[in-house]
Amino acid sequence: MAEDGIDPRRWAALALLCTANFMVILDAQIVLLALPSIDHDLGFSGGGAQWVLSAYLLGFGGLMLLGGRAADLLGRRRTFLTGTALFLVASLLCGLAWTGGALIAARVVQGISAALMAPSALSLVTATFEEGPARNKALAIWSSVGGFGATAALLVGGTLTDTLGWPWVFFLNVPVAAVLLALGPALLSESKGTARAYDPLGALTVTLAVSAAVYGIVRVPETGWTGPSTIAALLIAVAAGALFVWIETRSAAPLVPLRIFRSRRLNGGNLAMLVTAVAAFGTSFTVSQYAQGVLDYSPLEFGLATAVLPVMAVVGSYAAQSAIGRVDVRPVATTGLVFMAAGCVALGQITENSTYLTGLLPGLFLFGTGLGTCAVAATVAALSAATDRDSGLASGLNTAAFQLGGALGVAVASTVGSRTGTVDGFRTAFDTAAGIALAGAVIAGLLLATPRRRRVSEPTEVTTLEKERT
Template sequence: MADDGLDPRRWAALALLCAANFMVILDSQIVLLALPSIERDLGFSGGGAQWVLSAYLLGFGGLMLLGGRTADLVGRRRTFLAGTTLFLVSSLLCGFAWTGGVLVGARVAQGISAALMAPSALSVVTAMFAEGTERNKALAIWSSVGGFGATAALLVGGTLTDALGWPWVFFLNVPVAMVLLALGPVLLSESRGRARAYDPVGALTVTLAVSAAVYGVVRAPETGWTSASTLGALGVAVVAGAVFVRVETRSAAPLVPLQIFRSRRLTGGNLVMLLTAVGAFGTSLAVSQYAQGVLGYSPLEFGLATAVLPVMAVVGSYAAQAMIGRVDVRPVAMTGMAFMAAGCLALGQVSENSGYVTGLLPGLFLFGLGLGSSAVAAAVAALSGATERDSGLASGLNTAAFQLGGALGVAVASTVAVSRAGAVPGFRAAFDTSAGIALAGVAIAGLLLARPRRRRVPEPVGVTMSKEESTCGT
């Protein structure tokens, strides 16, 4: 340990964990451009290939909170390495899949592994860096890598599919996972929260609630938002969620201590993160379909044309990190969401004859800048009040918000795009819808991310908030 009490390996460990974050986020969308090839080779029918994308979201989103709490209880490094091992095995199985059913099952396992890796990795970052400027910088790096992974997936997936075939979008994970398993025990220190028993009923009900919600959302574009399957799944999610809340209020060792939501910043940060992901995934999908379906871009041409998006996301994340220390998270989050809205409105002006410079470039530039800024501000707000004991849970909540937002964004964009007569009007409507969602994020950030007032009161025992947030009436 360094003289200041911080682990001297923390920056090298951050680089390793960011590599894991990149791969986990990348795998959420990397198969998008490979789906036609997968459908042809494995004989999917009736749109079944879409489940190659949805199965990952189900496993990831459904077990995210359980993965975060598991990291707190059994050890963050141990959970991360276990998830990485499963990620390696499931990626190999995906690449070698001989039937559609095997691939979908392997993608569920891959999503489960991501649900163990992502929150445990983020909780290690939170534990290794002291709250304040250094942690904000670490979270900016983490968020920029995540934003880059979400937007670079289309470039990487298209390029690999064109050059080597669709199995390589999964084989790409294998060498990265091997490096993570080799260096993880060397660079990562074990940490955990205060030992507590599992809450099996809470784990079951929250997993059922989130999985049913994700299932209903990803099925909605295919079956309709008012179909029996969609409404039934969302109804199960509501009932299971209500049971979960009741169980947690009575449990001596709850999976999610509900008092954690007394922090307006934690709640607001997660809501902003969810809306950021809705915009990121929905806009990426609409841009991809417009550029390839209307403008006739190849997957490689599309990836090169949209490279400005991940680059500006990185720029925005570092700008946000620098500004948070000066003006706090609220104005940074509001500005980031406003830039996202402006980018979507600019993209909403495209036509059948739009060129790259006048059509796509301005919107992608503004959207990427806002995406990076809002993601960093949301992460800092959501994690800044977490104690060491509950950093895994807080990380799980934040990552779950991003993944649920991603699933919702894809579903909403798909639904809106096909609801209008003609491809271009549908894409315009999808971009305008994303703009409205981003503007809602501006309002939420303004209401919930205000700087807490300092009061000289004792810190509540057992509440997972910082002293600044021990009173949450602000």
């Protein structure tokens, strides 16, 4: 530890945590281009190969809040390393899968391990960097790496499948996870767990609620919004969610203390992140359908053509972390969402004869800039509103908002027209994403205002009181 109290290992720790974030985001989509090969080799029936993608989202989204709270109660580093070890084993099993059922089961475990890794890693970032410019810069790097992971999935997945075969889509994780496990104990500081009692009923009901919601949403492209399985899953999610709230109000040691939702900035940051993910995943899905279905791009060509999006997301991320120190999160978040909407409007001008320069590049440029900008602002808003004892939970909520929004974005895009394979359908999907982004800008403007009574001394007072309690 340096004399000024700042850990000299913090940037190395950030690199390690961002690597984990990259791996988690990458695996959410990397199998997309490998699905035809997986389906051919393992012999899925009736569109069952889609569950190789959905199973990961189900495990990831369903356990996200539990993973975030586990970091608070059991220790952030311990939770992160446990999740990483499980991720390594699950990835190995995915690559060695001998049947379709075995692969889907391993993907569920992989999603569960990601639910432990992602929120604990993000809470470690906030704990490692003090609030202010340093933390904002760290979160900008975190967000930009996530953007690279989402796009690299399309590039890496296609390349590995064409050269080494689909198992290497999963084997790729094994050496990376091994390095994380080797360096993690030396670079990451452990937080003091606060567990004195547990809330098993709260854990059960919130997991059921989120899992049912994710299941219902990922089924939408197959069954539609009015399909029996979709409606049943969403009704279960609502009922389990209501039961969860009732349990938490009466629990002596609630898994999710409901007081955390009194913060408008936390709620605003998470809603902004949800909307950002809806627009981002819906737009990416539609761009993929258009580029490969109409422009006839190969997977590799598509990955290279869309590289402008993560590049501009990085630019937007760094612009956001610089601006937040001067003008706060509300104007930054709203500006980012407006840029995303403008990008979708530009993409909505596509025709059957559009070229890359006229059809995709302007929209991807604007959209990527807004995506990076809003992702940083939403994360800063949500995490800065939480106390240290709730940082893991706040990270879990923020990550869950992103994952739930991503599943919702694909569902919305597929049902408003992009699955028709027609340019008119693609335009409708882009216009819908633009409307969602503008609605998000309004939400951010209303909820992300800095409270008038907030003073520089208030966070210090809260921190001091909490230190006295512990």
